Amino acid sequence: MKRSHEPVFWSLFGAGGILAALCGVALVFVTGLGAPLGWIVSPRLMEFDTLRAFAGQGFGKLVIFAVIVLFLWHATLRILLLLHDFGLGGGRLTRWIGNGLALLATIFTAYLLLLL
Amino acid sequence: MPDTARSIELEILRYLPESGHEPWYQVYEVPFEDDWSVLQGLQFIKDDLDSTLSFRWSCRMAICGSCGLMIDGVPRLGCRTFLRNYYPRRVRITALQHFPIERDLVIVADDFIDKLKRAKPWLIPKQARALADGEYLQSPAELAHYRQFSTCINCLLCYAACPQYGLDAEFAGPGILALLHRYNADSRDGGREQRMDLGHSDAGFWGCTAVAYCSEVCPKEVDPANAINQNKMGSAIDYLLRFVRPRGSGE
Amino acid sequence: MSARIEPGRTDPRRPWRRSMRGWWHRNPYYLRYLAMEATSILIALYALILLLGLWRLTEGEAAWAAWLAMLKSPVSLALHAILLPVFAFHSYSWFRIMPKTLPAIEWRGKRLKQTTITALGIAAAVAVNLALLLLLAGVQP
Numbered sequence: 304m305k306r307s308h309e310p311v312f313w314s315l316f317g318a319g320g321i322l323a324a325l326c327g328v329a330l331v332f333v334t335g336l337g338a339p340l341g342w343i344v345s346p347r348l349m350e351f352d353t354l355r356a357f358a359g360q361g362f363g364k365l366v367i368f369a370v371i372v373l374f375l376w377h378a379t380l381r382i383l384l385l386l387h388d389f390g391l392g393g394g395r396l397t398r399w400i401g402n403g404l405a406l407l408a409t410i411f412t413a414y415l416l417l418l419l
Numbered sequence: 420m421p422d423t424a425r426s427i428e429l430e431i432l433r434y435l436p437e438s439g440h441e442p443w444y445q446v447y448e449v450p451f452e453d454d455w456s457v458l459q460g461l462q463f464i465k466d467d468l469d470s471t472l473s474f475r476w477s478c479r480m481a482i483c484g485s486c487g488l489m490i491d492g493v494p495r496l497g498c499r500t501f502l503r504n505y506y507p508r509r510v511r512i513t514a515l516q517h518f519p520i521e522r523d524l525v526i527v528a529d530d531f532i533d534k535l536k537r538a539k540p541w542l543i544p545k546q547a548r549a550l551a552d553g554e555y556l557q558s559p560a561e562l563a564h565y566r567q568f569s570t571c572i573n574c575l576l577c578y579a580a581c582p583q584y585g586l587d588a589e590f591a592g593p594g595i596l597a598l599l600h601r602y603n604a605d606s607r608d609g610g611r612e613q614r615m616d617l618g619h620s621d622a623g624f625w626g627c628t629a630v631a632y633c634s635e636v637c638p639k640e641v642d643p644a645n646a647i648n649q650n651k652m653g654s655a656i657d658y659l660l661r662f663v664r665p666r667g668s669g670e
Numbered sequence: 671m672s673a674r675i676e677p678g679r680t681d682p683r684r685p686w687r688r689s690m691r692g693w694w695h696r697n698p699y700y701l702r703y704l705a706m707e708a709t710s711i712l713i714a715l716y717a718l719i720l721l722l723g724l725w726r727l728t729e730g731e732a733a734w735a736a737w738l739a740m741l742k743s744p745v746s747l748a749l750h751a752i753l754l755p756v757f758a759f760h761s762y763s764w765f766r767i768m769p770k771t772l773p774a775i776e777w778r779g780k781r782l783k784q785t786t787i788t789a790l791g792i793a794a795a796v797a798v799n800l801a802l803l804l805l806l807a808g809v810q811p
Contacts (some may be wrong), residue, residue: 304616304617304619304620304623304624305620305621306619306620306658306661307619307620307621307623307625308658308706309625309755310625310651310654310655310658310659312585312660313625313655313791314655318762319713321764322740323713323757323761323764324764324765324795325755325794325795325797325798325799326758326798326802327713327761327799328757328758328761328795328799328802329727329798329799329802330756330802331716331750331753331754331757332750332803333423333802333803333806333808334720334723334741334745334750335716335719335741335746335749335750335751335753335804336717336747336750336751336754337803338741338745339741339742339747340747341714341739343803343807343808344803344806344807344809345725345810347809347810347811348725348792348806348809348811349738349741350811351727351731351734351735352811353811354727355727358724358727364792367720367724370717370720371717371720371721372715374714374717374720375714375717375721377710377713377722378710378711378713378714378717379714380710381707381709381710381713382710382711383768384628385585385704385707385708385710385749388582388586388628388694388704388707388753389694390586390691393586396803410723411703411721412672412721412724414748415724415725415727416724418728419727434686436682436683436684436685436686437682437684439688442686470673474733492696492697516688516696517690518686519685519687519688520686520687521683527685535679540728563774564684564774566740570767582690582693582694585690585693586693587692629767629770629771630699630700631703631767631770632697632699632700632702632703634770635699642770644770644782645769646768648770649770649771649772649773651771
């Protein structure tokens with residue numbers, strides 16, 4: 304019987320899931336409400352210079368990469384699952400496209416971070 | 420003397436293959452007693468109202484696993500479900516979901532039986548033993564490691580609950596995979612390697628999407644969702660290390 | 671009742687197969703499962719918003735300012751206000767399912783209950799989110 308390759312995607316799904324579960328609410332608040340409106344956190348947190356400095360060094364790149372990429376891989380598995388569950392294409396082609404898009408986004412994110 | 424006999428309506432999905440008709444719902448009025456199970460209601464129908472009604476049953480005490488039904492859309496054992504919990508509403512009864520209907524409330528369980536063998540649900544000794552070696556010794560802790568998963572009565576309620584089993588023709592399903600885990604977790608067993616051929620595939624653990632309704636409906640609290648999903652981490656690690664690890668080194 | 675057998679067939683069995691169409695609204699349990707899975711769509715959306723921001727960051731101050739202005743728009747604020755309970759529900763449903771992925775854990779001679787593991791997980795989620803928020807609140811660039 305053919306071995307499933309799902310472990311790769313499931314591991315990424317799990318990592319993204321835990322990250323979202325432990326940090327998601329805070330991140331959404333800070334980036335989407337706090338910093339833009341100046342609530343609780345300083346609006347200067349998301350100033351151009353602040354973020355360029357943060358993304359310019361190793362730790363900052365790692366954090367940004369982890370959040371974007373792991374959240375996307377987490378979502379990819381579940382979205383593909385939803386498509387399968389609703390009978391909207393759970394086949395191999397759909398999975399290739401879905402995972403392919405996630406991989407492109409991963410590469411793109413890494414590329415952008417290497418520019419900074 | 421005023422007639423105080425109470426009754427309840429059972430709306431049952433009938434199917435008679437030789438009749439050429441599609442399945443249809445038929446309503447029967449059965450006496451309502453406080454202590455009657457749905458199974459007793461069905462037996463009243465067959466004995467007194469309509470002998471053409473077919474359904475499986477045996478022990479009537481939730482140990483044989485024969486009387487699985489969809490009762491108001493929920494997989495339940497007929498002998499363990501009581502009319503008093505539905506009275507005075509009409510109760511809708513159909514055959515277990517996700518299986519073809521053979522006739523009335525009887526399902527075709529061939530798919531389950533065929534797939535069951537693949538889990539190799541029997542003890543495979545680590546080494547050949549002679550009778551003179553005596554019996555296996557097992558501590559209470561070793562027993563506790565698999566006991567919960569050994570209480571499965573093959574009632575197939577978990578299969579009726581599992582949408583992936585309904586959607587995916589290849590998936591082995593909760594009950595079989597729980598049994599697979601049960602034998603892997605038994606200290607007397609040495610057959611893990613052979614079973615993981617199924618386990619590591621999409622028909623095995625990776626076909627499960629953690630809906631976990633199977634564990635909700637299980638009358639024996641086997642918790643098949645737990646049996647399956649606790650293996651995913653190990654299967655994933657084994658996947659990553661499979662070219663590095665020598666075969667048979669155990670998971 | 672005699673079995674009516676079609677010409678060419680010797681087997682009177684004719685199993686009836688039921689469709690899986692609309693399976694998901696047959697039971698409230700399935701709807702909860704779908705709600706949990708559907709949070710991923712909004713999690714993806716949030717990640718894409720961040721990715722867009724990262725892209726604008728590499729393009730210079732003007733592009734970044736435009737992205738920030740978008741973040742301050744009523745649409746974006748409303749969206750993020752919706753994302754908050756969505757991510758909270760994700761945390762909750764994540765730790766509800768997590769005990770199923772773990773083998774039995776023993777604590778002081780007894781098996782740790784699945785509801786206890788869930789409660790501990792949710793407590794951790796609250797603690798870490800709060801800690802992160804306070805950490806960022808203390809940052810004054």
